[in-house]
Amino acid sequence: MGKALTQFLSEHNQTPISELVVANKDLFGVLKRRHGTSCAFLTTAGLENWLAMNRPVRQAHFTLRAERAASIIDGSLIFGLSERMSPQGNSEKAVETADLEFLAAKLKLHGVEEVAVGLLHSAKNPEHEKVVGRFLRDQGFKVHLSSDLTDHEYEVARWWAAIANAYLGQRHRETLAELRTALAESGHATAEVKLLSGVGVVSPEDAAAPLGAIFGPLFALHKWRQARNTQALLYLGVEDFWLFDGRWPERTQWRADFGAVGVKHSAHVRVDLQATQLIQKSFWGITALSRHEGGFEPGPMCLGKGLVPQYLDILWLLGRIGEVPGLSERFAEKARSRIEEALTALAREGGVRQPSAPRDLAIMLEKEGARRLAAQLPGAASEITICGPLSEALRPSLEGRLKDLGVRADWDVDSGVMLKAIAEFAAAKTEENH
Amino acid sequence: MLSASLFNLWQTVIDRILEPFPSAALVTPDGELLVSRYQSLADIGTLPVAALTCHQYFQVKPDDVIIINDPYSGGSLLSSINLVTGIHFDGAASKNAASEALLVVRLPFKPRVTIASSVESEGVRIPPTPLVHQGVLNTQILDAICGHPMAPRDLYAGLNRGLDWLKAAAAEMGRLKALTGSSLTKKHAREWLQLAQNQFQNLLGDLAVGNARGEVQVSPKSKLALAVEIRDHKVAFNFTGSGQPDRYALSDAATMGSCVGALAAALNADVPLNSGILRAVEVIAPLGSLVHARYPSPVFMGFTDGTALVAGLVVRLLGQIDRKLQMAQSGFGQCALEIDFGEGRYFYDDLEPGAAAGKDRRGADALDIWRRSHLQRSIESIERMYPLRVVSAAIRAQSGGSGLTGGGDGQTKVFEVQAPATLRWNISRGVLKPEGAAGGKAAIGAEILYQKPGRDKQPLADQGELSLEPGDQVIVHSAGGGGYGEAPTT
Numbered sequence: 001m002g003k004a005l006t007q008f009l010s011e012h013n014q015t016p017i018s019e020l021v022v023a024n025k026d027l028f029g030v031l032k033r034r035h036g037t038s039c040a041f042l043t044t045a046g047l048e049n050w051l052a053m054n055r056p057v058r059q060a061h062f063t064l065r066a067e068r069a070a071s072i073i074d075g076s077l078i079f080g081l082s083e084r085m086s087p088q089g090n091s092e093k094a095v096e097t098a099d100l101e102f103l104a105a106k107l108k109l110h111g112v113e114e115v116a117v118g119l120l121h122s123a124k125n126p127e128h129e130k131v132v133g134r135f136l137r138d139q140g141f142k143v144h145l146s147s148d149l150t151d152h153e154y155e156v157a158r159w160w161a162a163i164a165n166a167y168l169g170q171r172h173r174e175t176l177a178e179l180r181t182a183l184a185e186s187g188h189a190t191a192e193v194k195l196l197s198g199v200g201v202v203s204p205e206d207a208a209a210p211l212g213a214i215f216g217p218l219f220a221l222h223k224w225r226q227a228r229n230t231q232a233l234l235y236l237g238v239e240d241f242w243l244f245d246g247r248w249p250e251r252t253q254w255r256a257d258f259g260a261v262g263v264k265h266s267a268h269v270r271v272d273l274q275a276t277q278l279i280q281k282s283f284w285g286i287t288a289l290s291r292h293e294g295g296f297e298p299g300p301m302c303l304g305k306g307l308v309p310q311y312l313d314i315l316w317l318l319g320r321i322g323e324v325p326g327l328s329e330r331f332a333e334k335a336r337s338r339i340e341e342a343l344t345a346l347a348r349e350g351g352v353r354q355p356s357a358p359r360d361l362a363i364m365l366e367k368e369g370a371r372r373l374a375a376q377l378p379g380a381a382s383e384i385t386i387c388g389p390l391s392e393a394l395r396p397s398l399e400g401r402l403k404d405l406g407v408r409a410d411w412d413v414d415s416g417v418m419l420k421a422i423a424e425f426a427a428a429k430t431e432e433n434h
Numbered sequence: 435m436l437s438a439s440l441f442n443l444w445q446t447v448i449d450r451i452l453e454p455f456p457s458a459a460l461v462t463p464d465g466e467l468l469v470s471r472y473q474s475l476a477d478i479g480t481l482p483v484a485a486l487t488c489h490q491y492f493q494v495k496p497d498d499v500i501i502i503n504d505p506y507s508g509g510s511l512l513s514s515i516n517l518v519t520g521i522h523f524d525g526a527a528s529k530n531a532a533s534e535a536l537l538v539v540r541l542p543f544k545p546r547v548t549i550a551s552s553v554e555s556e557g558v559r560i561p562p563t564p565l566v567h568q569g570v571l572n573t574q575i576l577d578a579i580c581g582h583p584m585a586p587r588d589l590y591a592g593l594n595r596g597l598d599w600l601k602a603a604a605a606e607m608g609r610l611k612a613l614t615g616s617s618l619t620k621k622h623a624r625e626w627l628q629l630a631q632n633q634f635q636n637l638l639g640d641l642a643v644g645n646a647r648g649e650v651q652v653s654p655k656s657k658l659a660l661a662v663e664i665r666d667h668k669v670a671f672n673f674t675g676s677g678q679p680d681r682y683a684l685s686d687a688a689t690m691g692s693c694v695g696a697l698a699a700a701l702n703a704d705v706p707l708n709s710g711i712l713r714a715v716e717v718i719a720p721l722g723s724l725v726h727a728r729y730p731s732p733v734f735m736g737f738t739d740g741t742a743l744v745a746g747l748v749v750r751l752l753g754q755i756d757r758k759l760q761m762a763q764s765g766f767g768q769c770a771l772e773i774d775f776g777e778g779r780y781f782y783d784d785l786e787p788g789a790a791a792g793k794d795r796r797g798a799d800a801l802d803i804w805r806r807s808h809l810q811r812s813i814e815s816i817e818r819m820y821p822l823r824v825v826s827a828a829i830r831a832q833s834g835g836s837g838l839t840g841g842g843d844g845q846t847k848v849f850e851v852q853a854p855a856t857l858r859w860n861i862s863r864g865v866l867k868p869e870g871a872a873g874g875k876a877a878i879g880a881e882i883l884y885q886k887p888g889r890d891k892q893p894l895a896d897q898g899e900l901s902l903e904p905g906d907q908v909i910v911h912s913a914g915g916g917g918y919g920e921a922p923t924t
Contacts, residue, residue, distance in 0.1 A: 046826030046848070047813065053800050053827065053845060054810050062475075062699040064749065064761050066789060066803045087817040121814055155814045272450070283706060285633050286438040291704075353438040353629075368439050375447045375613040405612055 001026070002178025009186040017188040021426035022179065022204075023196040025239075027168050028214040031256065034072060036167035039114040040107050041073055042132060043159065045080030047120065051163075054156050055259050069257045072167050077110060079103055081119070081132065089125030100135045107141065116166040118146040118159030142169055148207040150252070152262030157253050161211060161262040168210035176204050196220060196422065198265030201429045208263070215254075215265035217418060218242060222266035223428075224421035228385060230410065232378055234271075236388035237418065238312075238327050239296070243269045245378045273373045275390060276300060277311040279346065279365060286354045287346040287361060289368055301339045304332030309342045311369055312390075314362045317343075320393040324415050327389065370397035374405060383408045389415035441626045443614050445469060445706050451606040454599045456807060457514075457540035460521070460607075461485040462623055463533055466709040472695075473806045475741040476510045476684075477540065478707055479691030484508030485538035488518040488562045495533055496520040496604065499566035499597065501579070504559050505685055505733045512557030512733075513545040513586055515593065517565070517600050523618050525608020534618070537604060541596040543586035544782050545734070547772040547858040549897055552730040558582040566597070587778050630710025635667035637701055638714060642756040648747055649675075656680035656724060658743060662751040669697060670716040671748065676723040682740035683727035686719045689744055693717050696745035699803065700752050700759045738784075739768035739862045742804045753871065762790040762835060762871040762916030764803050765844055769880045769912040771859040773822060773851060773902070781820045781849075783811070785912035788834045788842030791874060797842030797915035799829045821853035821904075830878075830911050837874025837917025844880070844912035851902045857884070859910075860897045867913075874917030881911040 001024070030036050043050070052075060055068040081103065084093040107115060115136055122129045126147030133143045146162040176193060183191045195204045198215030206212070225233040225244050233244040248267030253260050274293050282288035289311060298305040302316040315321050316331060317339050343358035355361045373394070377384065384407055386398070392413040402409045414420065448469045452458045459470040459481035467482045487507040488500035500518045503509040509516060520533030548556045558579065565575055580590040611617050645663040652658050656677030663670045671693045684692075694715055698705045705711055719726035725744065727736065746763050753760035765787020774780040786808065789797035801808065813824045825848040834841030861880040868877040883891040887905040894900070902908070 046828065047824075049829045049845075050810075050813070050827050052829065054808075057801065057806075057808050059704075060806075061704045062695050062803065062806070063702045064699050064790070064792060064803060065702055065795060066801055067795075067798050068801065087814065121817070123814075153814060154812050156812065272446070282438075282442055283633055283704065284438040284441050284629060285636075286442070288439055288442045350438075364439055368443060371443050371614060372446060375443075376450060401615070404615065405609075 001175055002182040005179055005182040006186060009182070009188070017183070017191040019192045019194055020179065020183060021194045021196055021201060021422070021429070023216040023220060023422045024175065024213055025217050026175065027171060027210060030168060030171055031072065031164065031214065034070060036072060037114055037170040038077065038112065039073060039116055039163065039166035039169075040077040040079065040110065040112040041116045041118065041159070041163050041166075042079050042081050042103065043118050044084065044120040045082045048078045048080045051078075051156060051159060051259065056257065072258055073163050077112060079106065083119060083128050085119065085121040085125055085128055087121055087124065089121060091125070091127065095128050095131045097135070100132060104136060104139045104141070113142055114144070114166040114169045115141045116144045116146070116159070116162035118155065118162045120155060122147040123151050123153055123158060142166070144169065144207070149211070150208070150262035150264075152252060154253070154260065154262070157260040157262035160256070160259050161208070164211045164256070164261055165208065172204070172210035172213065196426070198263060201426070211261070211263050215263065217422060218268055219266050220421040220425045221418065222268070223425045224417075225385065227424070230383060230385040232384040234377070234384055234386045235418070236386065236390040236394055238275055238324065238389055241271045241274055241373070243271050243376065247378070269376075271373060271376050273311065273369055273376075275310070275312040277369070279309045279311070279314070281346060281349050286350040287343070287365070289365060289372065301335050301342065302332065303330050304335050309339055309346075311365070313339045314365050314369070315390070315393045317359070317362050318366060320366075320396060321390070322392055324389045366397045370394065370401050373398060374401040377405070377407060382406065383410065385410045385412060387412040387414070387417040438629060440614065440616055441629060444610075444618060444626065447610065447613050448607075451603055452539075454603065455539040456542070457481065459485060459538050461536045461538065462620070463489055463536060466623060466627060467712065468535065468623060468626070468708055470707045472707070473542070474510070475692040475695040475745055475804050476688040476737045477691065478695050479687035479689070480508050480510050480685065481516070481538050481540060482508070483687045484516045485518050485536040489536055491562045492564055494518055494520045494536055495530065496522050497566070497569040498564065499600065500562050501560055501565040502562045504561050505553060505737065506729045507561060508687060510540065510688070511545055511737050512553070512559060513543045515541045515543065515560070515589070515596075517541065517596055519600055519604050521604055521607045523607065523610045525605060535607070537600070537607065539596065539600055539603070541592055543589060543592060546780070546782065547770050547860050548732070548734050549858065549860070549899065550732045550734070553732050554730055556732050556734050558584045571597070627708055627710035630706065630708050631713050634705060634711045634714050637703055637705075638664070638667045638669060641759075644755040646751040646754040648751050650743060650747055652677070652682050652724065652743065653680040658682075658724065658747060660744075660747050660751060662748065662755065664755055668714050668716065670718070672718040673723060673725045674718060674720055676720065676725050678722065679724045679727045679731040679736070682724050682736045682743065683731035683733055684725050684736040684740045684744070685733070686717070686726040688737055688741055689719045689725040690715075690717045692741040692744035693748055695804070696748035697752070699745070700749055735768065735860065738770070739766050742766050742768070745804055760871055761792050762797070762837070762841055762874050762918045763868040764788070764790040764797070764915045765868045765877060765880070765913030766862040769861045769910060771857065771882065771908065771910055773820070773849065773908070774856040774858065775820060775853055779820065781816065781822055783847065783910075785845050785847060785910055787868070787880070787913040788844045788877060788915035790868065790915040791835070791837055791839040791841045791870075791918035793839070793872075793918055796839045797834055799834075799843045800845040800912070801842060821851065823850040823852065824848070825850050825907065830914065833878040833911065833914035835868065835870040835875040835877040835914060835917030836921050837870055838919025838921060839874070839917065841868065841870070841874070841877045841915030841917045844878070844914045846909070846911045849908045851906055851908075852904050854904065855902045857900045857902050857908055858898070859894065863896050868916045870916040871918050873920035877914030877916050878911075880913045883909040885909065
């Protein structure tokens with residue numbers, strides 16, 4: 001990110017910059033791909049397994065092979081601390097220094113630097129957590145207290161928030177350091193770096209910053225919708241399709257794949273159709289958009305990498321995708337025949353209940369995608385703004401469906417809408433500060 | 435012939451509409467199950483029966499709501515209340531139009547641990563009763579049900595919330611034609627279910643053909659007997675020879691759900707459970723036996739542990755017919771306790787057992803494979819609501835059976851009461867140990883103990899009731915899952 005900023009600043013003759021607002025989705029990917037830093041977790045003794053016992057189960061159907069989602073923390077780095085706070089916030093058993101000294105020695109032995117702390121009833125009285133935090137910070141650990149991050153009354157949500165912050169902490173600091181270096185090297189050493197989070201612009205040193213930052217770009221879109229006074233907003237990005245509805249209240253809990261996380265953010269839904277939705281043979285024996293996403297590793301076939309066709313491949317094959325910076329220059333023309341071959345093979349398996357020609361099959365899948373997307377729009381929504389880099393690509397199939405549903409759609413097919421939203425919000429905030 | 439992509443779309447859209455309800459089903463008035471969402475094995479078979487029973491009595495129309503929880507008419511546990519309404523897929527149709535489908539949703543309330551000799555002692559039993567007629571709520575009936583001394587404490591609020599959600603879901607169903615661009619007519623439904631049957635039978639075609647027979651002694655007086663036969667792309671489950679209800683009593687619908695759920699789990703396929711799939715399965719459950727009990731046998735243990743018992747036996751026998759399905763036994767679901775502080779205030783918990791090991795994988799810890807909701811109640815909220823401390827909640831180390839691949843461990847919870855209370859519990863220890871397979875070892879079964887301050891721990895029987903005083907601790911261990919294959923010798 002530092003390199004990108006240096007390049008941008010060298011290419012654009014900037015007037016002196018006083019403030020740089022960062023909206024960064026990178027940390028979301030770090031969580032999703034489990035690429036964070038190994039951290040430890042200290043909790044009330046006796047509850048060391050509590051988070052593991054609460055991790056969601058991956059399969060949505062009955063299976064003999066049921067398993068829980070992967071964690072973001074190694075179970076051997078979770079330690080119990082003998083202390084107890086009552087539900088009313090009275091200390092029933094204080095934290096003892098001898099226990100902390102022993103734990104600190106253990107943590108050092110494991111080479112841990114980031115430590116999350118989540119104790120029972122710390123939302124009611126955070127004193128025990130604070131004692132632990134002071135001790136460990138004095139020992140040189142980077143500490144993330146659950147009570148500093150959220151006042152959520154559900155201990156699991158609070159504890160995951162602390163762990164997620166610890167997990168993302170190092171990457172967050174590295175990114176900030178890169179940006180500050182790039183600013184200094186470009187002659188903007190005095191510029192202040194701010195972060196866009198799920199609740200607005202915050203200091204990057206804010207305790208909840210790493211986790212909160214994953215919702216920054218979404219917060220900007222939420223504000224963008226508010227500024228346009230539109231009831232609902234459907235953002236069709238390359239990596240994510242998001243739906244916002246003005247009638248939904250702000251959320252204090254995020255349902256991550258590893259469990260409930262206490263973090264404030266604007267209400268949104270990641271809809272059940274994404275650009276990398278896999279195309280596979282369904283239970284019904286026909287080719288269909290599956291429930292699973294392929295992601296960008298190895299990625300859609302149109303980028304010359306993947307082996308299984310995705311929704312994006314269909315849109316590309318049908319010539320629906322125009323100029324999308326960062327995407328269209330990566331399309332591999334040679335992939336066209338491979339996608340057609342893959343569709344032909346799928347059509348052969350599907351028999352008479354679906355088109356046999358790859359192009360006809362692609363049209364069927366495009367329609368299916370539009371129907372699936374339209375069916376997820378909020379029941380009584382009568383107007384919606386549709387934007388994002390892929391909005392132009394989905395418009396031909398989606399427009400008719402929306403008309404049938406009596407929904408008036410306002411299309412903003414500018415591919416840079418996310419950037420516009422962030423810039424607009426940052427500018428408004430800066431003005432407000434001045 | 436319709437495009438199969440439309441079936442896929444109907445399934446997706448209806449599933450999304452039913453999302454607020456963990457357990458719900460859409461059934462045609464002539465009894466065809468179109469879509470179901472389920473949390474337990476019992477849900478699979480019982481939800482459609484509840485809808486049809488209500489329709490038989492009241493010819494349910496849109497804007498009508500019938501309430502029912504009678505386990506002998508399609509209900510499940512008495513703490514689970516069903517609401518049934520009529521659906522017209524074209525919401526603009528006249529209010530008096532006949533229903534094109536029936537929507538049944540199941541609202542779960544906190545259960546009670548009961549040691550009863552009759553279903554009537556397990557809670558309030560509600561036969562099909564009209565709660566809303568032509569959009570008007572019958573408050574007298576609502577008050578009468580909610581005011582019953584054995585009704586769940588939060589029933590009134592829960593029912594009102596459920597009625598609101600049901601209304602919203604019914605309205606969305608009324609947009610199905612607009613949402614999918616096609617009408618779901620009787621003819622389409624037939625075609626949909628026929629295709630589902632064909633596809634499911636194709637899956638069954640991958641299984642070895644054969645039969646197997648097995649028994650489980652469920653009590654000194656009764657046994658569960660089952661013969662499974664796979665042939666001609668169909669599976670038959672015959673429970674002839676099973677004994678009378680004793681500790682366990684299931685309705686035939688719950689038994690059917692257990693067989694179908696276990697079969698789908700063994701196939702490891704995300705199968706949309708509808709009538710098409712059910713047609714490929716034949717279940718013979720003799721009337722009067724524990725798998726098709728007569729009123730007034732108590733059902734709490736049957737609809738919890740009994741269904742897992744049937745499913746476990748089905749999996750074992752399927753594994754005997756087709757070796758690739760061979761698995762050890764998972765721990766049993768029922769490891770329930772209730773700590774009653776009086777005046778209607780009671781704490782309920784049910785610990786999940788460890789999952790069985792398979793040939794290529796260790797069983798998951800503290801994960802009941804026959805439940806779809808694995809949410810644990812917040813410890814902080816328990817301690818805020820009751821004079822109770824959760825001393826520990828942990829994985830029960832070494833409780834899974836050993837083997838080439840080990841069974842999953844169960845869990846352990848320790849509670850300390852801070853006020854006088856009555857403990858009631860129900861665990862399945864003596865019935866069936868979670869056995870290993872292919873040389874793997876059995877897991878440790880469930881246990882419950884209690885301890886007075888400064889005294890030794892006292893083991894308790896499988897079920898019972900005990901007075902607790904402040905400072906007393908209750909220690910509950912759920913079973914592990916069986917191991918698979920012989921562990922390598924060192």
